Amino acid sequence: MSVQPPLLRVEDLRVQFPTEDGIVHAVDGITYQVLHGKTLGIVGESGSGKTVASLTTLGLTRRMGARISGRILFGGRDLTRLPEDELRRIRGNEIAMIFQDPLSSLHPLYKVGDQLAEAVRAHREVPKAKARARAVELLGLVGIPDPRGRVDGYPHEFSGGMRQRAMIAMALANEPKLLIADEPTTALDVTVQAQILALLERLQRELGMAIVIITHDLGVVAEMADDVAVMYAGRIVETASAELVFSGPEHPYTWGLLGSIPTLAGPREEQLMPIPGTPPSLISRPSGCHFHPRCPYAQPEHSRIDPRLEPVPKEPTHFVACLLEAPARQRLWAALRAGHTPAEAIAETGLSPAPQLQDAAQLPPDAEGLPEGATP
Numbered sequence: 463m464s465v466q467p468p469l470l471r472v473e474d475l476r477v478q479f480p481t482e483d484g485i486v487h488a489v490d491g492i493t494y495q496v497l498h499g500k501t502l503g504i505v506g507e508s509g510s511g512k513t514v515a516s517l518t519t520l521g522l523t524r525r526m527g528a529r530i531s532g533r534i535l536f537g538g539r540d541l542t543r544l545p546e547d548e549l550r551r552i553r554g555n556e557i558a559m560i561f562q563d564p565l566s567s568l569h570p571l572y573k574v575g576d577q578l579a580e581a582v583r584a585h586r587e588v589p590k591a592k593a594r595a596r597a598v599e600l601l602g603l604v605g606i607p608d609p610r611g612r613v614d615g616y617p618h619e620f621s622g623g624m625r626q627r628a629m630i631a632m633a634l635a636n637e638p639k640l641l642i643a644d645e646p647t648t649a650l651d652v653t654v655q656a657q658i659l660a661l662l663e664r665l666q667r668e669l670g671m672a673i674v675i676i677t678h679d680l681g682v683v684a685e686m687a688d689d690v691a692v693m694y695a696g697r698i699v700e701t702a703s704a705e706l707v708f709s710g711p712e713h714p715y716t717w718g719l720l721g722s723i724p725t726l727a728g729p730r731e732e733q734l735m736p737i738p739g740t741p742p743s744l745i746s747r748p749s750g751c752h753f754h755p756r757c758p759y760a761q762p763e764h765s766r767i768d769p770r771l772e773p774v775p776k777e778p779t780h781f782v783a784c785l786l787e788a789p790a791r792q793r794l795w796a797a798l799r800a801g802h803t804p805a806e807a808i809a810e811t812g813l814s815p816a817p818q819l820q821d822a823a824q825l826p827p828d829a830e831g832l833p834e835g836a837t838p
């Protein structure tokens with residue numbers, strides 16, 4: 463039986479921006495793949511390189527002066543080497559993106575229907591009337607009530623949720639094989655968020671497309687994704703099927719992200735908090751493991767040694783970049799899942815506490831747990 467190659471395969475992708483202050487290592491050697499009809503969730507805090515990685519897939523960081531290396535294989539072609547006119551044929555056609563910044567998708571001064579019709583006509587030679595009929599059809603497809611009436615509306619006449627639906631309609635205009643949705647629900651309230659995610663799932667089923675969903679929120683990933691890549695400081699620090707990541711997460715950063723979503727955190731209220739500290743500068747990144755200044759489990763050598771993304775023992779499809787031994791990680795996670803704090807989990811596992819946890823003992827209570835330089 464032949465195995466179908468992935469729809470998209472990104473190999474050792476690096477994207478750097480030379481700036482006056484130094485080189486921004488926005489994406490630093492990431493490898494992932496997206497299978498036909500499946501969903502990959504890319505999750506990480508602000509500034510971890512999620513958007514830059516996806517813009518690069520569409521060739522949109524070239525014009526920003528980025529230095530790009532590695533390969534982005536799609537339909538047998540390496541998108542990093544494709545001439546601009548060939549990329550333009552793929553963009554909005556075979557690969558579409560719902561942009562994080564809504565202004566880059568919907569022009570405020572043009573009718574939504576006209577913009578949809580234009581998106582269709584950019585890639586197909588269809589008469590205007592047919593493109594308009596397609597615009598109505600697309601508005602209906604994404605669940606906008608009265609699409610015939612709405613097709614002549616302007617973006618400001620749509621609510622936030624309806625505008626998001628219109629942007630999805632725009633991305634779907636040419637039935638792409640791959641849809642990249644960059645934070646598609648962040649600006650929306652919880653109920654509308656759930657509706658948009660359900661819409662994406664329905665459209666995926668109906669159209670058979672693959673989705674890359676980019677988010678800060680592991681809750682969104684739990685809802686949508688078949689596979690997960692967790693990004694920190696321009697790298698993937700953990701990747702596996704969603705099932706493996708949620709049943710046995712291996713990276714301390716993933717534990718931190720899980721601790722900030724209510725449904726999957728332990729029983730204690732106080733665990734539902736963001737990871738202390740701030741993401742590092744991508745110009746001068748921390749030595750060794752880039753997460754070590756914020757990691758409660760960091761050991762002295764972790765500020766010197768840079769961990770590689772390696773398979774978890776006995777889970778060949780689960781990769782993690784952490785220097786702790788797998789049994790120690792698994793004991794820590796078991797303790798956290800049982801509701802223990804990081805300090806208690808460390809004590810149970812027999813590790814030495816990370817310097818920031820040792821320092822915390824001497825700090826006033828309101829600053830406890832915060833690494834040096836962080837503001838409460």
Ligand SMILES: Nc1ncnc2c1ncn2[C@@H]1O[C@H](COP(=O)(O)OP(=O)(O)OP(=O)(O)O)[C@@H](O)[C@H]1O
Binds near residue numbers: 512
């Ligand atoms: N044109 C650019 N020039 C210089 N640096 C850039 C440029 N575009 C992005 N960066 C930097 O690259 C890094 C990664 O940015 P990116 O937008 O991919 O983050 P992100 O993970 O999408 O964050 P967010 O969740 O806030 O959207 C950031 O440090 C950002 O400041």
Ligand code: SF4
Binds near residue numbers: 753754
């Ligand atoms: S290598 Fe050390 S510092 Fe980095 S995530 Fe693992 S335990 Fe934390």
Ligand SMILES: [Mg+2]
Binds near residue numbers: 512562644
């Ligand atoms: Mg982004």
